Amino acid sequence: MQLALDAARKARARTAMTAWVGAVVVKDGTFVSVGATQPDGGAHAEAIALAAAGDVAGAHLYTTLEPCVPFEGKRNRPCADAIIAAGVGRVVIALQDPDANVSGRGIELLRSAGLKVELGDGAEQALELLRPYIKHRVTGLPYVIAKFAASLDGRSASASGDSKWITGEAARDLAHRQRAWVDGVMVGSSTVLVDDPALTARPGGALAEKQPVRIVLDSRGRVSPGAQVFAQPGRVIVATAYEAAAEWKRAIAGAGAQVLECEGDEHGLNLDQLLATLGQRGMISIWAEGGATLLGSLLDGGHADEVWAFIAPVILGQDALPAVAGLTAPTMAEALRLSKPVAELVPPDVLIRGYTGSWAGR
Numbered sequence: 001m002q003l004a005l006d007a008a009r010k011a012r013a014r015t016a017m018t019a020w021v022g023a024v025v026v027k028d029g030t031f032v033s034v035g036a037t038q039p040d041g042g043a044h045a046e047a048i049a050l051a052a053a054g055d056v057a058g059a060h061l062y063t064t065l066e067p068c069v070p071f072e073g074k075r076n077r078p079c080a081d082a083i084i085a086a087g088v089g090r091v092v093i094a095l096q097d098p099d100a101n102v103s104g105r106g107i108e109l110l111r112s113a114g115l116k117v118e119l120g121d122g123a124e125q126a127l128e129l130l131r132p133y134i135k136h137r138v139t140g141l142p143y144v145i146a147k148f149a150a151s152l153d154g155r156s157a158s159a160s161g162d163s164k165w166i167t168g169e170a171a172r173d174l175a176h177r178q179r180a181w182v183d184g185v186m187v188g189s190s191t192v193l194v195d196d197p198a199l200t201a202r203p204g205g206a207l208a209e210k211q212p213v214r215i216v217l218d219s220r221g222r223v224s225p226g227a228q229v230f231a232q233p234g235r236v237i238v239a240t241a242y243e244a245a246a247e248w249k250r251a252i253a254g255a256g257a258q259v260l261e262c263e264g265d266e267h268g269l270n271l272d273q274l275l276a277t278l279g280q281r282g283m284i285s286i287w288a289e290g291g292a293t294l295l296g297s298l299l300d301g302g303h304a305d306e307v308w309a310f311i312a313p314v315i316l317g318q319d320a321l322p323a324v325a326g327l328t329a330p331t332m333a334e335a336l337r338l339s340k341p342v343a344e345l346v347p348p349d350v351l352i353r354g355y356t357g358s359w360a361g362r
Contacts (some may be wrong), residue, residue, distance in 0.1 A: 001030070001064075001095060001122035002327040003159045004022035004023055004034070004094075005064055005126065006085075007023070007024070007034050007036040008020050008021050008037070008045070008064045010022075011036035013180050014038075014210060015038075015210075016183055017283060017284055018037065018133075018284075019133040020129070020132060020133075021045040021064050021065045022034070022035070022036050022064050023036075023062065024049060024062045024063075025049045025050065025059050025062075026061075032059065035047065035048025035050070035051075035052065043169045044067075045063060045064075046061065046083060046337065049061065049084050050083070050088075055224065056087060058089040059088050060088070060089065060092065061090070061091045062121070063079075063093055064126045065094065065097050066093050066096045066097040068097070068106060069081075069101070069102055079106070079163030080106045080110055081109075090115065091115055091117050092118045092121050093107065094118050094120070094125070131143055131305070132284045133284055135359050136279060139359070140181070142184070142284055143286070144285075144286045144288055144298060144306075145288065145314045146307050146308070147287060147309075148292075149167045149311075150323035151314045151315055152311065152312070152315050153320075155322060156321055156323040157320060158321075159317070159319035161321065163321075164195075166312045166314065167346075168312070168348050168349055170349070173204065176202050177201075179212055180208040180210065180212075181210075182285040182286060183284050183286065184213040184215045184278065184287070185201075185212045185287050185289060186283070186287070186289070187289050187294065188291050188293055189217060190215050190269075190291045191290050191291045192223050196227055196229075197228065200214075206232065211233055213235045213237060213283070214234065214237070215238075215278070215286070216238045217219070217274070217294060218238055218239070219240055219242070219264055220240075220244060221240060225254065226255075236257040236258065237257065237259075238260065239260045240252075240261060240269075241261070241262060241268075241269060242261050242262070242263070242264070244261075258275070260277065262277070271297060271301055272299065272301070290296075292321065292344075293325050294321050295321045296324050296326030299327050302356075305358055306356065307317050308351060308353045309351070310351050311349060311350045336356060338356065339355045339357050340355055342354060
């Protein structure tokens with residue numbers, strides 16, 4: 001199962017808007033083959049592992065997620081059917097698939113065909129790996145990771161607005177590796193106006209093969225069609241208010257972006273509506289990079305499921321700009337505390353990450 005989990009973890013960077021799964025075939029106590037979810041609607045992990053194994057009669061198959069079954073609109077051959085046809089004798093599954101099209105049906109189909117099925121080996125690791133997929137299938141909403149870089153005193157930029165660079169190269173590269181597997185990278189309009197970021201995934205300094213959808217929130221129509229974000233490979237979505245100027249919307253669409261109109265609220269845009277729409281369009285995971293107002297709104301509204309805070313060994317002082325705005329805790333008891341926090345050294349910086357607890361499935 002550990003080999004299957006490793007294969008799933010590697011597949012995460014290649015798949016978009018689907019589960020990343022790993023599978024391993026073992027026969028007569030010997031490892032035979034491994035498979036992982038293929039990109040762009042390609043073959044599933046179990047099918048890849050079975051095809052590479054050859055004769056698998058009586059073999060054991062380990063998979064990180066319940067094998068899929070026939071359902072309306074399915075494009076690939078159902079993995080449960082392939083497993084039965086191949087003559088596999090035993091299937092070990094880490095997690096039951098929460099997708100309503102599959103949930104429990106894959107296990108039932110295998111058992112009804114006479115296969116021995118075991119559930120739960122590697123479940124904790126598989127849940128950790130598949131949190132975005134599971135949340136999306138349970139709630140219909142994307143899994144949101146709120147990321148920021150801050151000084152020791154919690155500031156994201158100097159008083160003049162200069163923010164390049166608070167953290168070192170290692171922390172920035174780690175952030176790019178995160179961008180490389182998520183479905184979308186989200187920022188507010190101020191970030192685009194001040195930093196003019198490309199928002200592409202560039203781990204190791206090179207453009208990743210799979211690029212996230214770049215999502216810009218701009219309720220007032222401030223972003224220029226000439227911004228860098230529109231000149232990069234991949235898709236761009238600009239979420240804006242219905243009331244934003246029609247001429248500006250046409251110019252943004254002309255720059256290659258898809259304009260998504262939303263209701264406004266006191267913070268800019270209705271995030272409940274926006275995230276629900278993105279979830280309906282199949283987006284499973286979003287990496288939200290700021291600015292401070294967007295991060296505060298995501299955290300305050302219970303929309304962020306996970307936080308990644310890169311803390312740099314620098315102090316910017318009271319006139320510097322905060323990393324998170326609009327989030328207020330009157331008492332320590334009411335402060336937002338991360339669950340299962342982890343601290344990692346990313347020299348010369350420290351990464352603190354953990355879960356917010358907003359999603360009950362944690």
